[in-house]
Amino acid sequence: xxxxxxxxxxxxxxxxxxxxxxxxxxxxxxxxxxxxxxxxxxxxxxxxxxxxxxxxxxxxxxxxxxxxxxxxxxxxxxxxxxxxxxxxxxxxxxxxxxxxxxxxxxxxxxxxxxxxxxxxxxxxxxxxxxxxxxxxxxxxxxxxxxx
Amino acid sequence: xxxxxxxxxxxxxxxxxxxxxxxxxxxxxxxxxxxxxxxxxxxxxxxxxxxxxxxxxxxxxxxxxxxxxxxxxxxxxxxxxxxxxxxxxxxxxxxxxxxxxxxxxxxxxxxxxxxxxxxxxxxxxxxxxxxxxxxxxxxxxxxxxxxxxxxxxxxxxxxxxxxxxxxxxxxxxxxxxxxxxxxxxxxxxxxxxxxxxxxxxxxxxxxxxxxxxxxxxxxxxxxxxxxxxxxxxx
Numbered sequence: 001x002x003x004x005x006x007x008x009x010x011x012x013x014x015x016x017x018x019x020x021x022x023x024x025x026x027x028x029x030x031x032x033x034x035x036x037x038x039x040x041x042x043x044x045x046x047x048x049x050x051x052x053x054x055x056x057x058x059x060x061x062x063x064x065x066x067x068x069x070x071x072x073x074x075x076x077x078x079x080x081x082x083x084x085x086x087x088x089x090x091x092x093x094x095x096x097x098x099x100x101x102x103x104x105x106x107x108x109x110x111x112x113x114x115x116x117x118x119x120x121x122x123x124x125x126x127x128x129x130x131x132x133x134x135x136x137x138x139x140x141x142x143x144x145x146x147x
Numbered sequence: 148x149x150x151x152x153x154x155x156x157x158x159x160x161x162x163x164x165x166x167x168x169x170x171x172x173x174x175x176x177x178x179x180x181x182x183x184x185x186x187x188x189x190x191x192x193x194x195x196x197x198x199x200x201x202x203x204x205x206x207x208x209x210x211x212x213x214x215x216x217x218x219x220x221x222x223x224x225x226x227x228x229x230x231x232x233x234x235x236x237x238x239x240x241x242x243x244x245x246x247x248x249x250x251x252x253x254x255x256x257x258x259x260x261x262x263x264x265x266x267x268x269x270x271x272x273x274x275x276x277x278x279x280x281x282x283x284x285x286x287x288x289x290x291x292x293x294x295x296x297x298x299x300x301x302x303x304x305x306x307x308x309x310x311x312x313x314x315x316x317x318x319x320x321x322x323x324x325x326x327x328x329x330x331x332x333x334x335x336x337x338x339x340x341x342x343x344x345x346x347x348x349x350x351x352x353x354x355x356x357x358x359x360x361x362x363x364x365x366x367x368x369x370x371x372x373x374x375x376x377x378x379x380x381x
Contacts, residue, residue, distance in 0.1 A: 009262075012257050012258070012261045013257075013262055013333075016254035017254075017258055017334075019254035020254050020334055021339060023209050023210065024209070077213050078212060078213065081212075083342070084339050087342060094329045096367060096371075097328065097329050101325075103371075104375040104379055125342065126342065126349065130349050
């Protein structure tokens with residue numbers, strides 16, 4: 001995928017999702033930026049099959065969550081406002097759809113294979129989010145005490 | 148707040164903070180997606196107050212979450228009186244959704260098109276995905292307003308999306324059926340639910356994590372059924 005194309009599609013998709021979730025107006029653009037960065041990392045890592053999809057997703061969602069924490073501090077809003085639109089591009093909608101489709105066509109082997117991969121990917125998203133949520137406050141606190 | 152897609156821990160946190168600010172000695176809160184149970188202990192009293200609040204309707208309106216969050220902070224820092232706080236809450240309850248329906252539909256249209264491209268669809272799939280996504284979202288909004296059967300709106304919206312996508316393929320407008328459907332279905336996907344579910348589970352809120360997960364599963368299943376119906380029958 002062309003990089004320029006990747007940038008604007010992921011930005012619009014994430015920002016649009018912010019609107020669908022009724023995010024405050026100020027937070028729509030930052031949410032879009034979060035999603036864009038996450039998608040670029042994901043595409044960069046998984047694009048040529050260099051890295052595993054699950055690993056790429058975990059790293060991307062970690063970065064998204066980290067940026068969301070920063071934005072949450074700047075705008076004084078809950079983290080979820082930014083992270084929700086940020087992780088949307090990573091959600092394995094395609095995988096879930098393919099799983100469903102194989103199930104419908106009675107191809108259970110393929111369905112289970114795709115389904116477990118989808119499940120792992122959504123687990124990776126949550127892992128990235130939670131990791132950022134626990135590590136970042138610790139780092140921030142320790143830098144403050146050092147000062 | 149819980150009705151609008153906040154995380155469980157945020158709700159518990161807010162309630163405890165509010166209770167402490169209004170001079171309660173201790174507060175115990177138990178929050179699940181369908182009910183809030185809280186008891187308050189006042190100083191110098193042997194009895195404590197207990198209350199259960201049943202929650203029936205759930206949707207995602209993060210704007211409200213932000214407003215209530217701000218209010219509870221304000222109570223803590225400026226010590227608002229109970230009456231003003233209650234008035235503010237009433238005002239928040241009455242605020243309309245942050246965006247009118249047509250803006251949301253427009254957003255859904257753009258999101259659908261972009262997702263079709265992101266999942267490696269070709270440019271020929273861009274327009275059909277936008278049309279299918281827009282049609283699906285309109286159906287979703289309208290049905291949700293008039294019929295209160297859960298998951299029904301998602302099912303029918305997914306069915307319409309499948310139908311439009313199939314039409315686009317047979318008329319030669321689109322290229323790959325799969326890409327169009329994936330893109331168009333994305334606005335309906337329960338993204339907030341899934342993340343909140345896993346986060347609650349990891350934070351130890353097992354009950355709410357599992358029930359949110361079940362709700363997300365059912366929603367996804369409704370969408371899948373709607374699409375599958377089109378694929379199998381046509």
